Amino acid sequence: MTADRERVEIDSLAAWRDWLAVHHGQADSIWLVSWKKGDSRHVPYGDRRDEALCWGWIDSLPAKLDDARTMVLMSPRRRGSRWSAINKARVAVLEAEGRMAPPGRAAVAAAQADGSWTALDGLDTVPADLAAALAGAKAEAGWQALAPSLRRGLLEGLIDAKRPETRARRIAAIVARAKSG
Secondary structure, three states, X not given: OOOOOEEEEOXXXXXHHHHHHHHOOOOOOEEEEEEOOOOOOOOOHHHHHHHHHHOOEEEEEEEEOOOOEEEEEEEEOXXXXXXXXXXXXXXXXXXXXXXXXXXXXXHHHHHHHHOOXXXXXXXXXXXXXXXXXXXXXXXXXXXXXXXXXXXXXXXXXXXXXXXXXXXXXXHHHHHHHHHHO
16 A cells, blocks of 8 residues: 555655655655654654645545654645645635645635535535434434544535436435434
């Protein structure tokens, strides 16, 4: 899983920014290697993510490298990839701070044009058909007990359903999951 991608090791936010300034247009994902907390070369995760957003890249899969370093898969944002509320809020802050680079602005503009910018809006709102199914199965308490990230993931899968049969099947699976805790 980790051997097939380039590893880019950074020891400062400036090093990550410099790498992105040169390589932001490449198509391949990389493993961004960073030192763990407590090491003077540690770059906080949020800073790494923010800099990626500035250049039209996105963070995804974290992984442990060794006792001193971690890594996270960083990728150029693909057309049509949906934007989370967290990343949209971060982009607004980065833009206000004057940190957004032209490639990052282009990624935002493309997402706004193709609808992927708003595709996840309202993700924390339970749709009426799911709410009715949860109520009918007495599964509301189980739904509320699920971790917020899991609820968002399940709702995202529901949003992705193209056919009514698929949506109904996913609602049934969500209700079963909520009932089982």
